[in-house]
Amino acid sequence: MVWSLLKATIFLGLVALLSLGAVYLLEHGESLRIVIGSVEVTVGPLAAVLAILAFVILVWVLLKVAGFLVALLRFVRGDETAISRFFGRNRQKRGLDALGDALIALAAGDPRRALVRAARAERLLGASGVTALIEAQAAEALGDRARAEAAYKALLGDDRTRVVAIRGLVRQKLAEGDEDTALRLAEKALELRADDAETQDLVLKLQIEREDWEGARRTLAAKLRAGLLPRDVYRRRDAVLCYAAARAALEAGSIEQARKLAAEANRLSPDFVPAAVLEA
Incomplete structure (x- = not known):
């Protein structure tokens, strides 16, 4: 780890310095004079930049070769996975x-x-x-x-991606218009993660559209247990759902059940007038 960090630091430092030098030569149009012993070579700005780029590439290749040689040495000394780790x-x-x-x-x-x-x-x-x-x-x-x-x-x-997968499939089914399958999948997602607010809202919406009032009340209670809904808001919304269930029971001819549900709605939210009227 330390060796890799050191190599990266050295390489980046060289690249930065050489890049600055190349930019300077190009901007000022100056030649680069290289003196090695008694030999002196003068190159133009473009040739100097190309030489610098070639040097950077050479340094990069040498670092790679050095890394491979280290891995090869470790392999020879008994580390059978050294070369495979390198690649x-x-x-x-x-x-x-x-x-x-x-x-x-x-x-x-x-x-x-x-x-x-x-x-x-x-x-x-x-x-x-x-x-x-x-x-x-x-x-x-x-x-x-x-x-x-x-x-x-x-x-x-x-297990780590199951919930997000189900949510994705729910979106696919909704796009296809298959709301029944979407609802079943969303309910499955809630079984895996009960505090998923987005999925809870979707399930609640689909249940209300299907007039599944009991299911909607269960989902609303789950939101309360998950801490996603204040109790006073929960009671008002539950009263509305309870009233809707009472109306459905009345239309089905279950007068006693309708009165029972209306009374519960009135208890949950005494200022909800429609429930009081239906109970009477």
Whole structure:
């Protein structure tokens, strides 16, 4: 670790110094005079810059060769994985660079580049939840539902990514108009993570649209238990849901059940006039 840091520091320092020298020569049009013993060579600004670039490349190559020789020496001394680690570090660095590019591209709204860089990262680093997630979200942004759904399904097998995978599949089903499947998936996501406010709100919305008043009340109670809803707000909203359930019971001819639910709604929120009227 220390040796790698030292090499990087030396290399960057040389590059900075030589770059400043190259810029100076180009700006001032001065020649570079090199004296070695009794030999003197004068080169023009462009040739000097090219020579500096060649020197930088040479230093970089020498550092790589030195690293390989160190790995080879360790291998000869009995470290059987020294050489594979040397090449593996380079591969890993390229993979991490590609992964970083993919994340930046996705955040910048360039899903096509994100897909390309994520594919390269996967080739270099192997399949991972991060690359699959980038692929899923990039495909989703491009409107490629089949690819996005396949990528989200691939994430279901990992405990760390299962919730985000289910949420992604919920969005896919909603886009397809399959709200029944979306609701079942969202409820499954809540089983895995009960304090997910976004999923709770989605489940509540879908339950209300289906007039599943009991289910909606359970979801509302879950929001209260998760600390995502003040108790006074919970009581008012629960009273409204309870009143809606009472109206549904009344329309179904269950007068006694309707009165019971209306009484509960009135108890939860005494100033909720419709519940008091229905109870009477």
